[in-house]
Structure formats: structure tokens, C-alpha cells
Amino acid sequence: LSLSHAMSSSRAAMLRRLITHRHRSIVSVCDGIGSPQRQLTRHRYSNPHQGYSNPTPDLAGARAFTSLLSTPWPCRPRASLSSLSFFSSLAGRGEDQEVEGLDMDAGTVRCAANYAPLTPLSFIERAAAVYGDRPAVVYGEARRRTWREVRERCVRVAAALAARFGVARGDVVAVLSPNVPAMYELHFAVPMAGAVLCTFNTRHDAPMVSALLKHSGAKVFLVESSLLHVGRAALKRIADSESNAASIPVLVTISDDAGQDSGRAADYDYEGLIKSAPSAFDIRWPADELDPITLNYTSGTTSRPKGVVYNHRGAYLNTIGTVLAYDITPMPTYLWTVPMFHCNGWHLPWGVAMQGGTNVCLRHFTAAVIFDTIERHGVTHMGGAPTVLNMIVNAPAADRRPLPGTVRVMTGGAPPPPRVLAWMEELGFAVYHIYGLTETYGPATVCTWMPEWDALPGEERARLKARQGFQHIAMEEADVKDPATMESVPRDGEAVGEVMFRGNTVMSGYYKDITATKESMAGGWLHTGDLAVRHPDGYIQLKDRAKDIIISGGENISSIEVESVIFSHPAVLEAAVVARPDDHWGETPCAFVKLKDGAIATEAEIIGFCRERLPHFMAPKTVVFEDLPKTSTGKTQKFVLREKARAMGSLTKIVGNNSKL
Numbered sequence: 001l002s003l004s005h006a007m008s009s010s011r012a013a014m015l016r017r018l019i020t021h022r023h024r025s026i027v028s029v030c031d032g033i034g035s036p037q038r039q040l041t042r043h044r045y046s047n048p049h050q051g052y053s054n055p056t057p058d059l060a061g062a063r064a065f066t067s068l069l070s071t072p073w074p075c076r077p078r079a080s081l082s083s084l085s086f087f088s089s090l091a092g093r094g095e096d097q098e099v100e101g102l103d104m105d106a107g108t109v110r111c112a113a114n115y116a117p118l119t120p121l122s123f124i125e126r127a128a129a130v131y132g133d134r135p136a137v138v139y140g141e142a143r144r145r146t147w148r149e150v151r152e153r154c155v156r157v158a159a160a161l162a163a164r165f166g167v168a169r170g171d172v173v174a175v176l177s178p179n180v181p182a183m184y185e186l187h188f189a190v191p192m193a194g195a196v197l198c199t200f201n202t203r204h205d206a207p208m209v210s211a212l213l214k215h216s217g218a219k220v221f222l223v224e225s226s227l228l229h230v231g232r233a234a235l236k237r238i239a240d241s242e243s244n245a246a247s248i249p250v251l252v253t254i255s256d257d258a259g260q261d262s263g264r265a266a267d268y269d270y271e272g273l274i275k276s277a278p279s280a281f282d283i284r285w286p287a288d289e290l291d292p293i294t295l296n297y298t299s300g301t302t303s304r305p306k307g308v309v310y311n312h313r314g315a316y317l318n319t320i321g322t323v324l325a326y327d328i329t330p331m332p333t334y335l336w337t338v339p340m341f342h343c344n345g346w347h348l349p350w351g352v353a354m355q356g357g358t359n360v361c362l363r364h365f366t367a368a369v370i371f372d373t374i375e376r377h378g379v380t381h382m383g384g385a386p387t388v389l390n391m392i393v394n395a396p397a398a399d400r401r402p403l404p405g406t407v408r409v410m411t412g413g414a415p416p417p418p419r420v421l422a423w424m425e426e427l428g429f430a431v432y433h434i435y436g437l438t439e440t441y442g443p444a445t446v447c448t449w450m451p452e453w454d455a456l457p458g459e460e461r462a463r464l465k466a467r468q469g470f471q472h473i474a475m476e477e478a479d480v481k482d483p484a485t486m487e488s489v490p491r492d493g494e495a496v497g498e499v500m501f502r503g504n505t506v507m508s509g510y511y512k513d514i515t516a517t518k519e520s521m522a523g524g525w526l527h528t529g530d531l532a533v534r535h536p537d538g539y540i541q542l543k544d545r546a547k548d549i550i551i552s553g554g555e556n557i558s559s560i561e562v563e564s565v566i567f568s569h570p571a572v573l574e575a576a577v578v579a580r581p582d583d584h585w586g587e588t589p590c591a592f593v594k595l596k597d598g599a600i601a602t603e604a605e606i607i608g609f610c611r612e613r614l615p616h617f618m619a620p621k622t623v624v625f626e627d628l629p630k631t632s633t634g635k636t637q638k639f640v641l642r643e644k645a646r647a648m649g650s651l652t653k654i655v656g657n658n659s660k661l
């Protein structure tokens with residue numbers, strides 16, 4: 001609770017009682033430093049490290065404060081990420097916070113002893129204390145740093161961001177980088193500076209990167225050396241279109257070799273910044289656990305990428321949920337094959353710190369590199385979209401190595417074909433299937449495995465594992481609902497509805513798009529746009545994205561089901577099925593198929609294979625053999641294929657009196 005110094009202490013005390021009574025919580029209002037609301041100051045917190053001094057009372061401040069109080073708590077205005085700093089605390093972690101009554105009659109309080117805003121930053125503090133001398137990051141032959149060293153580097157990066165570039169609470173710091181150690185460190189360093197980390201997809205081109213830089217309002221832009229050409233071209237586009245030089249982010253290069261800071265504005269170097277950082281810096285802990293921690297853009301599979309805001313509380317909870325869902329016990333060795341730019345690496349930069357594990361970083365990988373690295377470092381956990389699993393199971397025998405022990409693999413991001421899951425298990429991997437969206441901090445459900453299923457035949461096990469399952473421990477609820485009535489669909493494995501979520505690991509919102517935010521959460525549930533059924537045992541199974549479902553002769557066809565069958569054909573490497581417009585049927589399934597190297601299959605053969613295994617109306621009527629266009633998160637860009645199928649025109653020709661050809 002912050003109160004204006006303009007008020008008498010008795011009025012302040014009265015207001016405090018009122019607020020506590022009305023909201024049953026203590027409201028942290030604003031920090032008053034470095035913001036236009038300077039006059040609104042923290043009355044009951046003080047922080048000796050921040051050089052706080054009594055400001056002059058000011059009417060505008062008092063008015064702003066009054067209007068804040070009259071605004072219901074959940075609706076306080078939060079217009080932009082930087083304006084969130086308005087609500088931030090001066091205090092460190094509230095050590096000098098006075099005791100506040102939560103319910104005086106019941107004798108309960110909220111104070112530093114029993115409350116700290118949840119944040120994944122606390123994981124690295126603990127890791128440095130508990131696992132200080134153990135390896136935290138391994139990269140290439142030479143790079144190996146302990147948890148104490150990594151934590152120290154993160155604090156120095158935070159100090160440099162604040163001191164060199166004036167990064168303040170709520171500012172956005174953008175990064176374009178593969179999974180190198182700096183990318184890992186920035187997941188802690190940027191929030192330690194009180195700022196918001198925004199990671200870009202490494203396959204984006206300069207126009208897209210410049211659009212996202214502008215949209216995010218990033219103040220600093222860190223670019224790994226192999227992507228500098230994209231980063232520089234993006235900045236040039238902004239410079240060409242902007243008259244205000246201050247709105248062009250500062251470029252910092254991340255390179256493998258410890259470089260020197262040349263001091264030239266456009267030429268900062270990550271390692272140089274660490275070397276020249278001020279030695280003392282107080283981590284800017286979030287004042288409010290709902291303060292933003294990261295800004296993630298969606299994969300752009302169905303439309304242009306949308307900016308999704310995560311908060312500290314959600315990130316903390318989702319990390320715990322994911323670590324538990326994925327059986328990450330203390331001191332794992334985690335291989336970084338999931339891009340950290342995708343939903344913050346499914347929250348495992350924070351998750352590996354939580355369990356004091358070793359992060360094996362990789363810039364690029366092939367199946368051979370994966371097998372080699374697993375063997376060399378004794379990898380216990382890794383993750384990947386189904387395309388990565390596909391790469392592993394199709395690796396030539398010469399590239400494979402025996403696994404040193406059980407390697408747990410978390411897969412998600414797209415529907416995993418049951419056949420691929422079965423092959424992975426045959427190779428000795430233990431696969432965990434998760435499902436979620438950028439809007440749910442990545443992982444939101446897990447196909448919880450029941451021990452009695454171990455005894456089932458391989459194909460049946462894979463079929464069960466391909467289901468998306470239940471919400472993980474940190475998500476309150478996942479359901480399949482009819483979006484018109486918001487009623488849950490019956491648990492019969494047949495009625496199709498939309499997957500919806502509610503809970504603490506649903507995004508804060510779409511950045512700068514309150515209309516889209518409200519729409520996405522209409523009725524108190526996050527609407528996913530994914531269509532699914534619920535089986536009698538409660539497990540959710542995705543059938544399609546709403547945009548991908550094929551409607552043929554009035555029957556719904558799940559493209560995922562047809563793809564699963566095509567995938568099980570021995571000659572097929574990848575498959576995607578989309579709707580082809582049809583004058584008679586409305587739509588018919590059209591399959592795009594990539595064959596394995598050297599394999600041969602004809603259109604008639606693929607269609608026949610499907611007709612033997614599926615109701616005939618579900619079998620593709622057209623098969624096209626070609627490479628599939630992908631997003632950088634490994635998803636097939638079905639909108640591109642749909643366009644191609646549309647261009648083919650109708651397969652059935654109506655020749656009059658409704659007779660067809």
C-alpha cells in the first residue's frame with residue numbers, strides 16, 4: 001500500500017483499513033521514482049538502497065491516487081508494459097515491510113515473514129546457494145560455468161543494462177539468438193533489471209523482426225553474431241522510418257568469443273558489458289507478482305504473431321507445473337533442443353535452475369549431434385516438437401548411439417503422431433506428451449501416464465500417449481466446451497468442443513490489444529481455437545485447430561487423425577492434411593506428403609493405405625508429394641498448403657442436374 005505524504009497519518013491509516021477491508025489484500029500502488037507519479041510515494045515501505053527521499057506533496061498525484069483507489073482492483077489501468085512500473089515497489093523483497101493485518105479479528109497478517117511475490121528469479125538464488133560449485137551451463141568443448149558463476153554473470157548483465165542503457169522497470173529488452181549460454185542467462189538477467197524479456201524467433205526475417213521490435217518498444221536489442229545481418233537490417237528499417245532516434249533500440253552483439261566493449265553506441269558486446277558492469281547492483285525483485293516478466297510472440301501458424309505477456313507469478317507456477325509433469329528430479333542434465341525463444345523454452349531455463357541441473361546448450365543440432373551429446377554429457381532430459389522426434393527416429397543407423405540411461409523427452413507444440421511416439425520408445429526414450437499455447441505459458445496439459453498402461457501393446461500405448469490429457473498441476477482447469485453455450489461436452493470421446501483453460505498460468509493478455517485480450521478470455525475461460533473430445537476417463541484429445549478441420553459432405557474430418565495414419569506408412573517422413581474445396585462435398589481431404597530419402601510411394605498407394613485404416617470419407621482424395629513449409633517452432637504452415645489446395649480447384653465437377661464427375 002502506498003499513500004501520499006500529503007495525507008495525514010490518521011487519514012492514511014483510515015484509507016489503509018478501508019482498502020484492506022474492501023479487498024482483503026494489500027494493494028501495492030506505485031513506486032514514485034522515475035515515473036510521472038513521483039509524488040505518490042511508498043508510505044510503509046522504505047528501501048535504504050534506493051536513496052529514497054521525501055517528495056513534495058502534489059495535487060495531481062493525490063488525484064491520481066484517489067482515482068486508483070476508486071478503480072476496482074482487478075481493473076486498474078495497465079496500458080503498457082512500461083506503465084506497469086508505475087505499480088512497482090521500491091522495496092527489495094519487503095524485508096523492512098511492516099506487518100499488515102489481513103484479518104485483524106482472525107489474527108492473520110501479510111508481511112515479509114509470510115509473503116514474497118512469486119518469481120522464478122528465486123530459483124537461481126537458491127541454485128547458486130545449494131549447487132554453487134556444480135555445473136550450470138555447458139557449451140561446446142570449453143565452456144563450463146557453475147551456478148555461482150552464472151548467477152554472478154546474470155547480476156552483472158542486469159547491472160549493465162540498468163547503468164549503461166538506463167533500462168528501468170517495465171522496459172522491454174529484446175533478444176534474437178539460438179540456444180547459446182547468453183540466451184540462457186538473459187532469462188534471469190533481464191528480469192533482474194526489472195525489465196521484460198522479449199525473445200524473437202530465429203527464423204524471422206528482417207521485416208518481421210523490425211515489426212516486432214517496433215511493436216514491443218524494445219529499448220535494447222541483443223543479437224547473436226550468426227544473426228547479426230538480420231538484426232542490423234531490422235534496425236536499419238526502423239531507422240529509415242523513424243525520425244526519433246531515441247525509439248531505435250541499442251544493439252548489443254552476443255558472440256562466442258569474449259569480446260571487448262568498444263563503447264560505440266551501435267557496437268556493444270555482451271561479454272564486454274559483463275566485464276565493465278558496476279560491481280554493486282541490487283536485484284529488482286518484482287513488487288507485484290503480476291508484474292510482467294516476458295513478452296512472447298506466438299508462432300504465427302494461423303495469423304501474424306501476437307504478443308503475449310507473462311507475469312512473474314505465472315512463470316513461477318508454470319515452471320513448477322512443468323518440472324513436476326516432466327519428472328525433473330534434482331540435478332538433471334538438460335539438452336537444449338527446444339528453442340528458448342518458444343514460450344521461454346517451455347519454462348525450462350527457470351526449471352533447470354529450480355532443480356540445480358546442467359544446461360547443455362547447442363547452437364544448432366542434427367540427429368547425430370543429439371545422439372553424440374546425450375552420450376558425452378549423460379543427458380537425462382530433453383525436449384522437442386514432434387519434428388525433432390521424427391528426426392531422431394529417422395536418423396541413419398550410423399548416426400545413432402546407444403542411450404547411456406533413460407532419456408526423458410518432453411514433446412508438444414504440434415500433434416505427435418502415435419507411430420513416432422512408438423518408435424521413440426522402441427529406441428529407449430521415455431516420452432512425455434504435453435500440450436499448450438503461447439497464451440498458457442507453453443505447457444498446460446500433460447498426458448499423465450498410468451502404470452497399468454505399461455502392459456498394453458506398443459501401438460495401444462502410443463495411441464493413449466498421443467492424447468493431450470489433463471491440465472498440469474499449476475493450471476486450475478482445462479475443459480472442452482461448446483463455445484456457444486459454454487457447457488462442457490459429454491465425456492464420450494465423440495462430442496467435439498473447444499479446449500478452454502482457466503487458472504494462474506493463463507497469460508496476462510495480448511500486448512497493446514485489449515480487444516483481443518478480452519475476446520480470448522470471454523466467459524472467464526481462455527478460448528484456444530483447438531477442437532477436441534473428452535474420453536470417458538477424462539483425458540482430452542485434440543482433433544484439430546478450428547481453422548484446420550475439414551468438413552466433407554457435412555461430416556467433420558480431423559486432419560490430425562488422417563495425418564496419424566499417413567505417418568504410419570513406412571515410406572512417409574512427414575504429412576499434413578488440409579481441406580480442398582469441392583463443388584459436391586464442400587471440402588475433401590488433400591494430403592501433402594514428404595517421403596523418406598530414397599523411398600517411393602504413389603498417390604493411389606497412400607489413398608489405399610488410408611482407406612484400409614479409416615472410414616472412406618476420411619481418406620485423402622488428393623495426395624501431393626513435396627516438402628512441407630514450417631514455422632521455426634516446427635509446425636506445418638497449413639495456411640500455405642490450404643492456399644495450394646484452394647488453387648487446385650474442385651475435384652468433383654458438377655455437370656448439371658447435380659450429377660457429378
Ligand SMILES: Nc1ncnc2c1ncn2[C@@H]1O[C@H](COP(=O)(O)OP(=O)(O)OP(=O)(O)O)[C@@H](O)[C@H]1O
Pocket residue numbers: 298299300301302303304305306411412413414415416433434435436437438439468528529530542545633635
Ligand atoms: N501436444 C500438442 N498436440 C496438438 N497440438 C498442439 C500440441 N501442442 C501445441 N499444439 C498446437 O499449437 C498451438 C499453440 O501454438 P503457439 O502458441 O506456438 O502458436 P501458434 O498458435 O502456432 O501461432 P499463431 O497463434 O500465431 O497462429 C495450439 O493451439 C495447438 O493447436
